[in-house]
Amino acid sequence: MRTKQTGLKLAGLLATVSVFAAGAGLSAQPVARAAEAPQATEAAKQKVSVEDFLGKPQSVTSNGSVTVHGAHIDYEAVSGTLIVHKAGWDDSERPEADKEKSQPEAAASMYYVAYFKKGVRPENRPITFVYNGGPGSSSVWLHMGAFGPKRVVTSDDSHTPAAPYAIVNNNDSLLDVTDLVFIDAPGTGYGRLIGKDKEKAFWGTDPDAGAFTDFIAQFLSRFGRYNSPKYLFGESYGTTRSAIVANKLADDKGIDLNGVILLSQIMNYDNDIDGVAMNPSIDQPYVLALPSYAATAWYHKRLPAEHPDLKAFLKEVEHFALTDYTAALQEGNAISDAQRDATAQKLHDYTGLPVDYIKKADLRINGGEFEKTLQGDKDLDTGRLDSRFSGPTMDKLSQFSYYDPQSSAMSSAYIAAFNDYARNTLHYGNSPAFGEGYQEYKFFSDAIMKWDFSHKQPNTDFPIHGAVNVLPDLASAMKHNPSLKVMLNQGYYDLGTPYYEGIYEMKHLPISRDLSNNIQIVQYDSGHMVYANQNALTQLHDNVAKFITQTHSAPAAVPAK
Template structure:
């Protein structure tokens, strides 16, 4: 799974009581008083123009405690909610988070959907050194939905409390249970049980979205959703695992290699990246996968034809492809594609290029599409939350942290435990909830969660394809770093929410 465990993940963070300023604090249990201080909640009021609509809103930055049955606080989840004033209980509310696992919601919060965003270069250049401009974000979705950004335990400022081991929250199912519990608490405290509800995440946040959907709708006490927003989707980890003998990963990565080669001028095609991607899909799922499945029995004539076409799609030489046995892992592709220029390409966004220590290695030293953005986002979230939202803490904001060991088991037997695929949760929810719809947003230049792999995972038996919509962007994993794609992404999601 190392290839897809994940580049970045992003999402909206659930907020603490948005009406906290109007209500007295609830009585503290003995456990509250002895083990933990009261949750910190900061409430501020603002105004802005989003989607062309001028409005007032309340921002609530604060902690929500998850408690044991005896009332003992087990974990603090920090969230950031933005609620339009005057309050409207029939207005949609959207819960968002990032991925990792181990990533805070800073990326979606400060890059795409929050009322403020950090302005970093839009053209795949490094973000450099501070100061980084913090600007109004007219692309925020606040004109059509209230928003709650959630930082799961171990990310952002969220953490286990007292003697609770944080590993109790670190796993596909355990993490989903805690986020679902937080959402139920937020709905209780804000009187929003009958509001239209949307859930969304980026990268591993899409994995989390499927698992949380299962926790919310797979119980007798359902929290039904109107829509799930998947940005840079990864659901079926086995299909993309770089494991010897797994030929699917080469088929699913090939279209991403093709559009990347086209972007950097290493192959020629008269049409658009979208048209080249479609040609690459057809070839990858036909002649290419057929040849790979023949293994050492592949006839020499067929091998030569496949090698020739593979060179055209990838921009790599036939000599290199023969040495790689027609199977190029992404890490090798990042290094080899622009080796003649002394450059590597990015994993999260292959439009980015970087310089390694030398040009002789097999794989890149680092990912230029991550170190090209990380400084700006880290500075922005710490500055904005502490100064504009008035949330004061001595804790370090964890943008990307270690939440290991992560429990990948889904339960239900050995097969489910080794074949990590949460896509069936979405298929089940679609069959049981006729009002549920799925939004899938993918960047052409994303190798962390390739677009063809997302399409594959949601096209298996048991899915209602008429309620799944796909949207594509001319950037990578975090397509919103490109100004044009941020505007398109928010227009697309705004339409998705309004068409419920």
Template sequence: MKRTLALLLAAATLTLSLGVCAADAPAKPEAQSAAVHVAPPKDEKSVTHGSVTINSKRIDYTATAGTIILKNKAGKPTGSMFYVAYVKDGVRDPSTRPIAFLYNGGPGSSSVWLHMGAFGPVRVISGDAHHTPPAPYNVVNNNDSLLDVSDLVFIDAMGTGFSRIIGKDQGGVGTPKDFYGVNADGKSFSQFIYDYVSRNDRWNSPKYLIGESYGTTRSAVLVNDLQQGQGMDFNGVVLMSSILNFETDSFNPGNDLPYISFLPSYAAVACYHKVTQCPADLPAYLQQVKNFARGEYASALMLGSSLPVAEKAQIVQKLAQYTGLKPSYIEKADLRVSLFQFMAELQRGKDLVTGRLDGRYSGYAADQLAEYAENDPQSDAITGAYTAAFNRYVRQTSA
């Protein structure tokens, strides 16, 4: 009975030690099964046709949703990079037609935002400064698409969208270190663009890179890799929400640059939410804030603890006037309010958190005592709409 129970437990849990199994007269070892060979994935693509109307002019295009397999120097697959390309129909000479490669940043974001929210032929309908209601969602013709002036290739960074690492279990040799890092990330995009340009006869086309946020950092690495390593020159690089100097966004001790550069945005957002009195001439008002930030405020921060008490009190009052925050809060912050502190504090009296990527958005503050905002209401408001709309669009349109 005891022996039978031990064998049953061993079979059920597979956790008994070899010694215990030996004491209970182990069964004969089974022959190891031969390793299963997994064929690596291949390039795939789905081609469809559509049209977009831009400035009252119809443009017919060919859309390709697909993947390009990235390989190491030994020719072994490491990753599958997903893209959606839109190419204008009827162009006989590719050298007369520009092509742009587009991607968002993060790092860790797919290209859905530039694709479905900015420059692709269709645009997701989402709430403007308020939460987008649940499904169903819709897409509409995008009059602001760049397809009238350039072919477009939207690329998903590895691990985002439908781009995937091809590891041993998938028949490849890819690992996270092959893609996750400034240089590794740039290298993967470099290989993708080189392969795409070569396979689609676009070497003589005017070429552009369009990156957003961390995508601007990627572009700096990428354009150098392609020009120096592959001899591929570019006609232009577009930097959207540029972050080439991370000190401008790092609220760290000893670094006062972000406090200075963010102040005009604080003032504009406070004005929008009517926390401060918004003047009739907003541009002139914000220029005034910029002058203060680069002048009196910057000087006060550099003086540090040697700033005279009377001058500090004046700076506190001006900061309160521009940001809508309480003077006591600004004084306790030693004149330095970080972005996530501002998001949490601006509308605390209404139990609201202010948006980060778009300050017009507001959301309920789950923790009303939190010093820092724990979420971005703007991202919360539109992510569901973009995720659902893109999945429906790419799966049905490209099927």
């Protein structure tokens, strides 16, 4: 989406990256939820103030079915909101007390859609919490593109034609192995921020993670899922969030997870290829992005030589990146002419960019420059989130692309599909509290413009105000819970969070060799939104389903007396 790309570019300049995450859940006590549905229906008939509507949990229940790989699944869908409060809020404070103040304390009404398979016991059914990133993105992308029971059909590597869009049964929904809870970040979806200093209370690395931690704990309690196997699924900035939330759930709530599933990871923002130009002497992002540049050039047939086996080619590029390329960059201005020429020629072989351009760039090409230059002779900009996509150049003389062709190619389809699905199938978004019964679903907030990127790592006394690094958070979660499993999924054609960056970060988690065996890494022939490619989506489903199935077991039987 155009709005999405603007935020992503700004995020890059601020040493940040967009993100998604996913979650799944098992049905709560059927009797309790059945009792809530009539109340929600009755409330919808009444004229209520926006303040009252946003300040109280809402829910609407519906029913549906999906066929996943030949298996028919009946499910109950609950769409609604839960209320979370700023850090330090005491739940003994009553909402009535806030009404006496000139402005109530900050709170976030967070929107979710939960899918519960019917006819199963909660303790036997995993629950996965799913979210996208941004920061400031709703979860619509994972919901309607990857794992929800309905999926919008988009073109694989080109612009999806305008409406009408096809919304179909999702054969690759994860409902075959787990219940799902799609969570929208504070200030997005049908959720809203309310109260004093509301944006400051939730728009920041640590406040955001705190809100998601509180949401998950509250959800588990409200729906009786504390004894279910539990998973997080985060994409892009959602992977950053997941590292913190996994640790906070254990430390603050006493909740251990079975698994953390990451999609398109970035955990150390010093590795960001978009912000590296503002960080002279830090050359690692160029090294870690090179394999993704090579995969992109291979896909668009811009390489000077044939390489029939992509994976073998990328192994060669990875080796060069960590050895000769790293050595050349470390020389800085002291590099010899011979080493400079040899490195520039090799970069040409691996990226297709002209040797003279590479030399002018001092062997250092950031993400925006690569996207603009790779197909510049054709007046095409290369996609950032999925470099298989291309689009017409906005300004032929610009150094960077003004937009992301991939985002422009499919965002409209997601927006139209979810608006139709939410109102006509989930029956949410038409509250009389909002004028003529229309409540806007916010796919993005402007959180990135106001985000506080400071982060307090585990076992430290104060927050760090530089580039975010949450590798210590994930490491802490794994050390405290040695059975916690981690799965990283990546697309070869992702220039937002290059795949080799994720591999490098996982290899540099501050954990033991034994604990590193708990990490599984998989790549796909796709981009940042791996699921945008149908074949990759099926592979992603199969890999994640296997991961979930293998990382939980049935409750132990109680010995007979």
